[in-house]
Amino acid sequence: MIRTVEVTKDYSTGNRALDGLSIDIEKGEFVFVVGPSGSGKSTFIKLLTKEEEPTAGDIFVAGKNLGTLPRWRVPYLRRNVGCVFQNFKLLPNKTVFENVAFGLEVINRPRSVIGKQVPQILELVGLGEKLDRFPDELSGGEQQRVSIARAFVNRPLILLADEPTGNLDPATSVGIMRLLDRINRTGTTVVMATHDHAIVDSMRRRVIELEDGHVVRDQTRGIYGVGS
Amino acid sequence: MRVGYFVSETVTNLRRNFLMTVAAISTVAISLLLLGGTQILGLIVNNVTLNWEAKVEISTYLRNDATQNEISALEEQIAQMPEVQDVIYVSKDEAFDEFKEMYETQPEFYENLPEDALPASLRIKLENADDTEGVAAAIEGAPGVKDVRFGGEIIKRLLRVNSLLRTITLVMSIILMVAAAALIANTIRLAIYARRDEIGIMKLVGATNWFIRIPFMLEGVFAALMGAVAAGAVILLANTLLFSRIGETLTFLGPVFSFTSAEIVTVMLVLGGVGCAVGLVGSMMALRRFLEV
Numbered sequence: 001m002i003r004t005v006e007v008t009k010d011y012s013t014g015n016r017a018l019d020g021l022s023i024d025i026e027k028g029e030f031v032f033v034v035g036p037s038g039s040g041k042s043t044f045i046k047l048l049t050k051e052e053e054p055t056a057g058d059i060f061v062a063g064k065n066l067g068t069l070p071r072w073r074v075p076y077l078r079r080n081v082g083c084v085f086q087n088f089k090l091l092p093n094k095t096v097f098e099n100v101a102f103g104l105e106v107i108n109r110p111r112s113v114i115g116k117q118v119p120q121i122l123e124l125v126g127l128g129e130k131l132d133r134f135p136d137e138l139s140g141g142e143q144q145r146v147s148i149a150r151a152f153v154n155r156p157l158i159l160l161a162d163e164p165t166g167n168l169d170p171a172t173s174v175g176i177m178r179l180l181d182r183i184n185r186t187g188t189t190v191v192m193a194t195h196d197h198a199i200v201d202s203m204r205r206r207v208i209e210l211e212d213g214h215v216v217r218d219q220t221r222g223i224y225g226v227g228s
Numbered sequence: 229m230r231v232g233y234f235v236s237e238t239v240t241n242l243r244r245n246f247l248m249t250v251a252a253i254s255t256v257a258i259s260l261l262l263l264g265g266t267q268i269l270g271l272i273v274n275n276v277t278l279n280w281e282a283k284v285e286i287s288t289y290l291r292n293d294a295t296q297n298e299i300s301a302l303e304e305q306i307a308q309m310p311e312v313q314d315v316i317y318v319s320k321d322e323a324f325d326e327f328k329e330m331y332e333t334q335p336e337f338y339e340n341l342p343e344d345a346l347p348a349s350l351r352i353k354l355e356n357a358d359d360t361e362g363v364a365a366a367i368e369g370a371p372g373v374k375d376v377r378f379g380g381e382i383i384k385r386l387l388r389v390n391s392l393l394r395t396i397t398l399v400m401s402i403i404l405m406v407a408a409a410a411l412i413a414n415t416i417r418l419a420i421y422a423r424r425d426e427i428g429i430m431k432l433v434g435a436t437n438w439f440i441r442i443p444f445m446l447e448g449v450f451a452a453l454m455g456a457v458a459a460g461a462v463i464l465l466a467n468t469l470l471f472s473r474i475g476e477t478l479t480f481l482g483p484v485f486s487f488t489s490a491e492i493v494t495v496m497l498v499l500g501g502v503g504c505a506v507g508l509v510g511s512m513m514a515l516r517r518f519l520e521v
Binding site for chain 2: 075089106107
């Protein structure tokens, strides 16, 4: 489902974020990408949606070679890859309903489908009562649920989450992880970058640890880190 | 297509970004009002010119011994010149009658004149007052012609002032048009900059560039059109309430402040066209930067 081959990424500042990174992720896997700040986690995630281009190496996502994917096809790639971020990235002047509906508007779903699917998915994430609220009227956990609903509403093959619990308290984070786990059980591949020890240790899923742009550990049913 | 989505998206955004919408509309209105003002100024200058030109004529005084044949041949020859609009023959009698009329209150001027004291003449009206000198020179010395007279220096000076005024209003129009375009484009850019996060998110969710662009462009055009309508309304109001009154009161100015409805409509169309084009191009150019994610 996701494969990177010898991927190197240099930023224009001369910073090397990834250095010959090769990772293979199968369909339906739940993978934590861990490591200290600056280890390359976020860069890895950004490369998968072609938000950034690698300096060298090949990236395959959902059967597409991103290096040869023309610019105008990128939006269609992103429709197969849902994204969840630490800062939620909701549209502040759209309601909860509209924020989620947007993911469907973009892929030309008719109104009737949107009117049915959006309340459904918001029910699933536990926000069935708050369709008409604006993001700033919600708690952080609720906002993250909205953003997960938006990422998942068009049933993408892959869900990428970059520090989704980074701004949330531990109790709220557990709820979010339960949600991601549920999404993973529907067959969606989930890749989550995090440095939240408690979460990684409790979930016991595949852990890929990065350091200075290298993979230093790849462990099925792993924990956050030895000695931490 | 997604017409429903684009329209409702545009309306919603205009409402939720109310202040930015107001800023954009008023910027457009003020810029276009200035542009419209110069257009009106141009119309005034044009009217003044037409007014002057209508008064310019060449008087060709005929010799007393000119034969009827010579006169008709001359009249024919002048009438066929492309620069000439109209030739009128004024006989000795007519000239004397006119003279009498002109000095009605001072009969001593004409009482002692013999009826045939004034020469017959051909009065020539030109298509374009600029040709006065050339035509006059061409007629001078023709058989039967005693003298050719036209306003001379004064006319030349008036024409020079007039063409200078025309150039100035044209240059002002162009400068203001560019300024209006820059101002409107900048306002749109600010409005879009304020929502760059929104664009980034749209791109991440998988929206195509056109999908993102169209509502923004519709907003830009809508704001520009509203501004154009506002500017147009002010100009229309000024025309009916102000200019026509001035024209009626200061009749000695001639029809300087009266514009045909075609002229006013043209000004409106220019404002609307410039507004729309700038709204469209401005929002497209402003978007380009933010779409590259």
